[in-house]
Amino acid sequence: MFELCIPEFLGGRCIPSMALFSQLLIGLINGSFYALLSLGLAVIFGMLNIINFSHGAQYMMGAFVAYLLLQHLGLNYWMALIFAPIIVGAIGVAMERLFLQWLYKLDHLYGLLLTFGVALIIEGMFRNQFGSSGLPYQMPEALTGGQNLGFMFLPNYRAWVIVASLTVCLGTWFIIERTKLGSYLRAATENPALVSAFGVNVPRMITLTYGFGVALAAFAGVMAAPIYNVSPQMGAELIIVVFAVVVIGGMGSIMGAIVTGFGLGVIEGLTKVFLPEWSNTVIFIIMAIVLLVRPAGLFGRRT
Amino acid sequence: MLDTRTPLLDVSGLEAWYGESHILHGVNFNVHEGEVVTLLGRNGAGKTTTLKSIMGMVGRRSGAVRFEGRDLIGTPSNEIARAGIAFCPEERGIFASLTVEENLMLPPQVRSGGLSLERIFELFPNLKERLGSSQGTKLSGGEQQMLAIARILRTGARLLLLDEPTEGLAPVIIQQIGKTIRTLKQQGFTILLVEQNFRFASTVADRYYVMEHGRVVESFVTAELDAKLETLHEYLGV
Numbered sequence: 001m002f003e004l005c006i007p008e009f010l011g012g013r014c015i016p017s018m019a020l021f022s023q024l025l026i027g028l029i030n031g032s033f034y035a036l037l038s039l040g041l042a043v044i045f046g047m048l049n050i051i052n053f054s055h056g057a058q059y060m061m062g063a064f065v066a067y068l069l070l071q072h073l074g075l076n077y078w079m080a081l082i083f084a085p086i087i088v089g090a091i092g093v094a095m096e097r098l099f100l101q102w103l104y105k106l107d108h109l110y111g112l113l114l115t116f117g118v119a120l121i122i123e124g125m126f127r128n129q130f131g132s133s134g135l136p137y138q139m140p141e142a143l144t145g146g147q148n149l150g151f152m153f154l155p156n157y158r159a160w161v162i163v164a165s166l167t168v169c170l171g172t173w174f175i176i177e178r179t180k181l182g183s184y185l186r187a188a189t190e191n192p193a194l195v196s197a198f199g200v201n202v203p204r205m206i207t208l209t210y211g212f213g214v215a216l217a218a219f220a221g222v223m224a225a226p227i228y229n230v231s232p233q234m235g236a237e238l239i240i241v242v243f244a245v246v247v248i249g250g251m252g253s254i255m256g257a258i259v260t261g262f263g264l265g266v267i268e269g270l271t272k273v274f275l276p277e278w279s280n281t282v283i284f285i286i287m288a289i290v291l292l293v294r295p296a297g298l299f300g301r302r303t
Numbered sequence: 304m305l306d307t308r309t310p311l312l313d314v315s316g317l318e319a320w321y322g323e324s325h326i327l328h329g330v331n332f333n334v335h336e337g338e339v340v341t342l343l344g345r346n347g348a349g350k351t352t353t354l355k356s357i358m359g360m361v362g363r364r365s366g367a368v369r370f371e372g373r374d375l376i377g378t379p380s381n382e383i384a385r386a387g388i389a390f391c392p393e394e395r396g397i398f399a400s401l402t403v404e405e406n407l408m409l410p411p412q413v414r415s416g417g418l419s420l421e422r423i424f425e426l427f428p429n430l431k432e433r434l435g436s437s438q439g440t441k442l443s444g445g446e447q448q449m450l451a452i453a454r455i456l457r458t459g460a461r462l463l464l465l466d467e468p469t470e471g472l473a474p475v476i477i478q479q480i481g482k483t484i485r486t487l488k489q490q491g492f493t494i495l496l497v498e499q500n501f502r503f504a505s506t507v508a509d510r511y512y513v514m515e516h517g518r519v520v521e522s523f524v525t526a527e528l529d530a531k532l533e534t535l536h537e538y539l540g541v
Contacts, residue, residue, distance in 0.1 A: 183408070189400070191398065194396045196384075197358045198390075
């Protein structure tokens with residue numbers, strides 16, 4: 001084991017490598033959730049021009065659906081990982097058809113306010129039904145335990161979260177940037193009227209895109225259930241940070257959302273090691289700097 | 304010229320609005336199978352709006368747009384395309400976030416009988432070399448125009464709506480586009496062209512309609528062109 005020390009002017013603290021790696025891991029875990037959630041936000045914003053403030057509530061619903069599927073239908077974690085995104089995604093589709101579709105031509109503010117209001121209603125309903133103390137969700141049997149890597153102990157479930165999040169993020173990136181379907185999505189983001197005039201049903205594509213973005217949030221919610229408590233406010237706490245991540249990465253950039261999500265998770269983790277008193281604010285400090293230097297975000301394409 | 308066949312495209316009493324502004328005030332014209340018909344007129348006469356109204360791309364429209372006898376006035380844009388009409392917009396509509404190849408392959412096939420990629424590259428040899436190009440909008444203006452025309456030839460659409468395909472292009476490129484339009488006509492495509500450049504139009508078109516203030520005010524065939532020159536100059540202000 002060795003120790004790492006930071007410069008004198010920052011306090012001169014020395015940290016054992018074990019602590020460093022475990023914070024790095026926590027950073028990657030948080031980054032996995034930041035990436036999945038900001039990816040969903042970026043996909044939705046790119047296509048719908050809506051800043052989806054319900055994203056945290058939809059993430060929370062994913063965790064709750066997993067909990068309810070287990071309690072009432074006996075469907076385990078793996079089934080929840082498939083069905084919760086489908087169920088919550090379908091709720092998203094209904095929400096788009098009922099409310100969001102009327103807002104596309106209006107200012108961003110309307111979509112933001114509507115989705116924010118919907119989030120408050122959803123969270124209130126869940127608090128009313130389940131209380132706010134949080135419910136436990138059992139980690140799946142196959143992913144308990146962990147690996148001793150020599151320099152650190154790696155819990156299996158955390159390794160799974162990182163791998164699953166990376167896979168889903170890169171898969172989404174591939175679909176959008178490298179496939180025929182993705183070329184429709186990108187083209188419709190630029191000029192929906194023309195893509196429509198080529199014979200593509202753009203409104204249906206928009207609806208399904210929203211459903212997909214929401215499903216990503218629900219997927220993250222299911223993965224979060226065994227780590228964090230399943231509670232009505234779990235999304236509201238996380239989404240503030242995720243919006244900072246999205247602002248830093250740049251709205252509407254797919255790879256930007258993924259890279260910034262993981263990157264900021266790691267930066268936050270490292271800050272916890274070296275400058276613990278800054279760890280809760282570091283992301284917002286970075287956001288402020290990015291907003292000053294590059295208002296469109298690090299990967300932002302549009303101005 | 305009296306043509307008694309049912310027209311491929313028959314537009315009658317077409318009115319269109321953008322928000323509150325009433326742009327088209329009852330446009331009447333038709334296009335027969337295999338013809339190249341040109342809409343002439345000054346800026347703001349309603350030519351582009353006419354094409355967009357046929358495609359269902361304006362806010363509100365009324366009247367009748369019959370294609371192969373079927374009225375498409377209440378049909379959404381994507382289904383009009385599926386009926387077999389293809390649109391090449393004035394601003395060309397090449398997508399910046401798509402590669403050249405993705406741009407070319409973007410419009411879905413709506414019918415059988417579209418041109419194969421080989422035939423398209425025979426018409427536009429330049430495009431083949433630029434296929435690997437990363438961004439559609441990195442092409443030159445002329446190449447973008449070729450790409451915008453090429454991609455709608457794949458779809459199997461029988462009627463092509465071309466909005467000012469020569470705008471802002473060098474004379475050599477304009478000639479090439481003229482040649483392409485004549486080739487397409489020989490291959491049985493029907494083309495409705497919007498042009499300000501009536502000299503160019505006269506090298507490709509069979510018939511002409513002149514638009515002013517959202518109406519068709521004059522129509523004639525190529526043989527009458529010389530006799531109509533004076534009136535035309537008045538309408539077009541050239």
